[in-house]
Amino acid sequence: DQQVKQNSPSLSVQEGRISILNCDYTNSMFDYFLWYKKYPAEGPTFLISISSIKDKNEDGRFTVFLNKSAKHLSLHIVPSQPGDSAVYFCAASEGAGSYQLTFGKGTKLSVIP
Amino acid sequence: ETGVTQTPRHLVMGMTNKKSLKCEQHLGHNAMYWYKQSAKKPLELMFVYSLEERVENNSVPSRFSPECPNSSHLFLHLHTLQPEDSALYLCASSQSGTGQETQYFGPGTRLLVL
Numbered sequence: 001d002q003q004v005k006q007n008s009p010s011l012s013v014q015e016g017r018i019s020i021l022n023c024d025y026t027n028s029m030f031d032y033f034l035w036y037k038k039y040p041a042e043g044p045t046f047l048i049s050i051s052s053i054k055d056k057n058e059d060g061r062f063t064v065f066l067n068k069s070a071k072h073l074s075l076h077i078v079p080s081q082p083g084d085s086a087v088y089f090c091a092a093s094e095g096a097g098s099y100q101l102t103f104g105k106g107t108k109l110s111v112i113p
Numbered sequence: 114e115t116g117v118t119q120t121p122r123h124l125v126m127g128m129t130n131k132k133s134l135k136c137e138q139h140l141g142h143n144a145m146y147w148y149k150q151s152a153k154k155p156l157e158l159m160f161v162y163s164l165e166e167r168v169e170n171n172s173v174p175s176r177f178s179p180e181c182p183n184s185s186h187l188f189l190h191l192h193t194l195q196p197e198d199s200a201l202y203l204c205a206s207s208q209s210g211t212g213q214e215t216q217y218f219g220p221g222t223r224l225l226v227l
Contacts, residue, residue: 002155032213043117043203043218044156051213089156093214099144099169099207101216103156 003027004092006104015113019077023090023104026071030092034101035064035075038087047088048075052095080111115139117219119204125225126194134189134222136204144209145187146216147179150201162187163209194226 005024013019021035031052036044050057050064050073057064063076077084090104117138126132138145147159161169162181176198178190187204201223205216 004155034215036218041220041223043119043205043220046215046217049213049215095213099146099161099163099209099214100158101156101214105153105155 001026002104003030004090004102004104006088006090006107008107009105010108010110012110012112013080015082015111016079019075019080019084019109019111021075021077021088021090021107021109023073023075024071025073025092027092027094027102028071029094030102031095032093033064033066033073034091034093035062036089036091036103037084038089038106044089077109080109082111082113085109085111117204117206117217119202119219119222121222122220123223123225125227126191127227128194128196130194131190131192133191134202134204134224136187136189136219138185138187138204138206138217138219140206140208140217142206142208142217143184144207144214145181145184146205146207147177147187147189148203148205148218150203150221152200156203160189191224194224196226199224199226 034049035047038044087106091101144163160179180188201221204219207214207216
């Protein structure tokens, strides 16, 4: 049973618009969440994270929102750029003492010029 | 070299071969990981080493054998693999103990078992 779900396998967005990638989780013990970006033939690159004590974290064009009651997080990219085209993975951890990151299957984002 | 490096980047092997994957991290971290990524599946954690001791082994078949000689190096020894073991093998590292681990990944080794 998947504990981290990314229900949209792909998303296409026009350059300059907002990209919204969604992630749902089922394990209420998760308290740290990360987004990774992956280009073909490369390993995942850390993008942004959020702790469960926050509901928003921003870094430049990237903002992650966490809704604990809904067990839902989202990544907003504004404005979207063609170089953002990649696969985005959501991951979650149970925090203190936990080495395990549980990943979603990923969403392929295509930003159209 | 910076970050996490992996060699080789691509590997083709027969089912009777023995090969090893190598990972090196240059981040001063003390935890290292092996992940497997198969087509259309999430990344699966295989092994975790913290301070050179194995702390997790997620029901991985014995034909995969990890080795961590020091905190900067991690190996995955492969023998008598099956075609279904063909996948992208990713190494990662982190600074353990914070409770909120950001893992940093290498580029991966694309393995094909014939």
